[in-house]
Amino acid sequence: MGGLTAPQDVKNQSALGDLKTLELDSVTFVLFGATGDLAKRKIYPALYNLFLDEKMPHTFSIVGLGRRDWSDHTFQAHVEKSLQIFSRRSINDSYKMEEFLRVCHYSSLDVKDKKGYDKLLDVIQNQEKEMSIPENRLFYLSVSPEFIDVITSNIKESGLGSSKGWKRLIIEKPFGHDLKSAQVLNEKLSQAFEEKEIYRIDHYLGKPMVQNLEAIESANPVFQALWSNQYISNVQITASETVGVEQRASYYDQTGAIRDMVQNHLLQMLMMTAMHLPKQESVKDVRQEKVRVMESLRPLQKEDVVSNVVRGQYDHGEIYGEPVVGYKEEPEIRDSSTNDTFVSARVLIEDSFWSGVPFYIRTGKRMKEKTTRIVIEFKNPLNELYIDKSEGTSPNLLMIEVSPNSGYSLQINSKNPLNGNKLEPVAINFSSNQENVPEAYELLLYDALRGDPTFFAHWKEVELSWKWVQPILEAFEENNLPLHRYRAGSMGPEAANQLLEMDGFKWR
Ligand SMILES: NC(=O)C1=CN([C@@H]2O[C@H](COP(=O)(O)OP(=O)(O)OC[C@H]3O[C@@H](n4cnc5c(N)ncnc54)[C@H](OP(=O)(O)O)[C@@H]3O)[C@@H](O)[C@H]2O)C=CC1
Numbered sequence: 001m002g003g004l005t006a007p008q009d010v011k012n013q014s015a016l017g018d019l020k021t022l023e024l025d026s027v028t029f030v031l032f033g034a035t036g037d038l039a040k041r042k043i044y045p046a047l048y049n050l051f052l053d054e055k056m057p058h059t060f061s062i063v064g065l066g067r068r069d070w071s072d073h074t075f076q077a078h079v080e081k082s083l084q085i086f087s088r089r090s091i092n093d094s095y096k097m098e099e100f101l102r103v104c105h106y107s108s109l110d111v112k113d114k115k116g117y118d119k120l121l122d123v124i125q126n127q128e129k130e131m132s133i134p135e136n137r138l139f140y141l142s143v144s145p146e147f148i149d150v151i152t153s154n155i156k157e158s159g160l161g162s163s164k165g166w167k168r169l170i171i172e173k174p175f176g177h178d179l180k181s182a183q184v185l186n187e188k189l190s191q192a193f194e195e196k197e198i199y200r201i202d203h204y205l206g207k208p209m210v211q212n213l214e215a216i217e218s219a220n221p222v223f224q225a226l227w228s229n230q231y232i233s234n235v236q237i238t239a240s241e242t243v244g245v246e247q248r249a250s251y252y253d254q255t256g257a258i259r260d261m262v263q264n265h266l267l268q269m270l271m272m273t274a275m276h277l278p279k280q281e282s283v284k285d286v287r288q289e290k291v292r293v294m295e296s297l298r299p300l301q302k303e304d305v306v307s308n309v310v311r312g313q314y315d316h317g318e319i320y321g322e323p324v325v326g327y328k329e330e331p332e333i334r335d336s337s338t339n340d341t342f343v344s345a346r347v348l349i350e351d352s353f354w355s356g357v358p359f360y361i362r363t364g365k366r367m368k369e370k371t372t373r374i375v376i377e378f379k380n381p382l383n384e385l386y387i388d389k390s391e392g393t394s395p396n397l398l399m400i401e402v403s404p405n406s407g408y409s410l411q412i413n414s415k416n417p418l419n420g421n422k423l424e425p426v427a428i429n430f431s432s433n434q435e436n437v438p439e440a441y442e443l444l445l446y447d448a449l450r451g452d453p454t455f456f457a458h459w460k461e462v463e464l465s466w467k468w469v470q471p472i473l474e475a476f477e478e479n480n481l482p483l484h485r486y487r488a489g490s491m492g493p494e495a496a497n498q499l500l501e502m503d504g505f506k507w508r
């Protein structure tokens with residue numbers, strides 16, 4: 001096995017480079033919430049795909065935890081089933097499958113039971129001894145956020161966290177419910193883990209096209225030259241979904257689009273789009289630059305929210321031709337709910353690069369299409385050159401398709417000989433082969449295994465995001481702005497279009 005791959009070992013490598021050849025430290029992957037939904041849909045498939053790609057350490061073991069009284073055998077059958085359903089890769093190689101399942105073990109633990117952690121320590125130490133794994137432990141908390149505090153303090157007190165090797169902690173969203181609760185949670189976390197050991201997952205940061213954003217600018221002189229308020233008129237970030245609240249009513253009705261999507265995923269995409277990096281970027285640079293973006297956001301006062309933010313809630317309608325009920329008719333949603341299922345906002349960055357360039361963000365459930373897209377709209381001074389206004393040009397647009405498709409499209413103007421040589425917008429397209437695109441969780445787990453936190457959210461980013469969002473939460477709670485209804489299957493309320501129209505733009 002190679003030497004320790006501590007965060008400092010990767011800090012000088014390109015944050016975006018391919019490190020496939022790097023040898024990873026042997027590790028015990030300790031999964032809290034191993035019987036849950038996220039584990040089966042995302043975590044096992046990601047680990048297995050990494051294993052098939054030889055991106056797992058040479059020696060590793062997985063210890064799954066939950067309250068259920070499962071044997072190793074039951075757990076392995078559960079993991080296998082989840083791979084059959086959710087892995088994007090073939091599961092026909094029975095030799096590889098057996099090899100993978102052999103290292104999956106299960107131990108039952110109620111996370112509130114202090115004594116249970118002593119037993120867990122024994123289980124892990126025995127595994128480590130048997131498989132000659134040094135005491136490197138990666139703890140993944142795929143459980144409800146209410147347990148984060150109790151788990152991390154029990155990890156500390158039981159000695160599970162005081163190993164001779166390294167320890168890392170991966171935690172899922174949501175990180176807090178508002179600014180105060182996030183600060184309290186972070187304070188508790190930091191009693192058991194150092195910031196450099198904490199990997200806060202935002203799965204949008206694992207999407208290949210989000211990881212590519214910085215490269216689009218820095219690896220293309222043509223965009224590098226244009227990437228500022230001199231040439232860009234506005235930036236639009238959309239994350240629309242066709243699904244409704246599904247089986248998560250109790251979570252979502254307390255959370256809304258503002259906490260579920262805006263505070264984390266949309267602001268992370270905004271940071272990744274707006275940050276400026278020197279050529280030799282490192283983990284520290286990326287995170288510093290993202291923080292700089294957040295520090296430059298014009299803060300919203302509660303009274304500004306009404307003119308910069310639109311909130312909506314879906315009514316009944318149709319999705320892909322099928323009728324769907326409105327939000328308040330969804331099972332377990334309160335009749336009186338004023339929860340936001342749609343949010344759009346105008347965000348202003350007050351620095352020398354972006355001042356005067358509005359960033360518009362929008363996200364919603366039960367919209368017309370499932371798409372995550374970032375559009376950079378360039379200024380269009382040419383129109384004034386055309387005396388005949390029917391010969392006007394369209395703005396150049398760089399459209400970055402994040403998901404479900406990954407690709408770019410650049411809209412330029414061109415004469416169409418089939419239409420009297422009139423100028424028309426045409427698109428230059430690139431789209432990745434979807435089958436080979438790794439899943440976000442694969443990229444993120446690989447980074448955590450090799451100790452690279454670049455694409456995880458640093459506490460400062462999380463805190464600054466909550467700070468920006470906090471006045472919006474309060475304005476929503478106090479009902480200071482309208483709750484616009486929108487038809488399921490539409491692109492949200494009309495007020496979201498007006499937000500751009502008043503600045504002379506439209507959603508792309
Ligand atoms: N599912 C998803 O798509 C997403 C989930 N997340 C986040 O991931 C986390 C997990 O979500 P999800 O998998 O959906 O949740 P589930 O409710 O499906 O699973 C919860 C897990 O926690 C375990 N658990 C609950 N109580 C205890 C306890 N007292 N002691 C030990 N284990 C316990 C359960 O095991 P058992 O029942 O055996 O005790 C189960 O394995 C949450 O923070 C969620 O917000 C984030 C993004 C997407």
Ligand SMILES: O=C1O[C@H](COP(=O)(O)O)[C@@H](O)[C@H](O)[C@H]1O
Binds near residue numbers: 241260261403
């Ligand atoms: O974190 C979340 O993300 C999903 C959308 O993720 P995507 O990768 O499918 O775009 C969203 O449905 C969910 O409500 C939210 O918690």
